[in-house]
Amino acid sequence: MLGLEQLSPEDRAVVARARRLERFLTQPFFTTERFTGLKGKVVSLKDALDGCERILRDEFKDYPESALYMIGAIGEAKAKAKTDVADAATKSKVEPHPGPGPSSSEVPHVSSAPAS
Secondary structure, three states, X not given: OOOHHHOOHHHHHHHHHHHXXXXXXXXXXXXXXXXXXXXXXXXXXXXXHHHHHHHHOOOOOOXXXXXXXXXXXXXXXXXXXXXXXXXXXXXXXXXXXXXXXXXXXXXXXXXXXXXX
């Protein structure tokens, strides 16, 4: 199996398009609400096919895959992309560790030698 970096640019584009399409087809269903915590959505066949066609035409190539995951109609991707970017910015502002870890004298020693 090849890694993405070993594929040609054209093949990488095909893989990216397929991944975006896969994420889009993972829509929030009413039957999974209690497992995902996301409200189920009704998406018409026309809207689902429109979304697929737009993804395959690369209209969403600059969107993160997460913007297409668990949405209803394709129009929701733009709003989700904005919230995903905001969430990522918030997560990147993590407080640094207050200081060095415990010294070796504070860490209990565990012997790897077999007990005799």
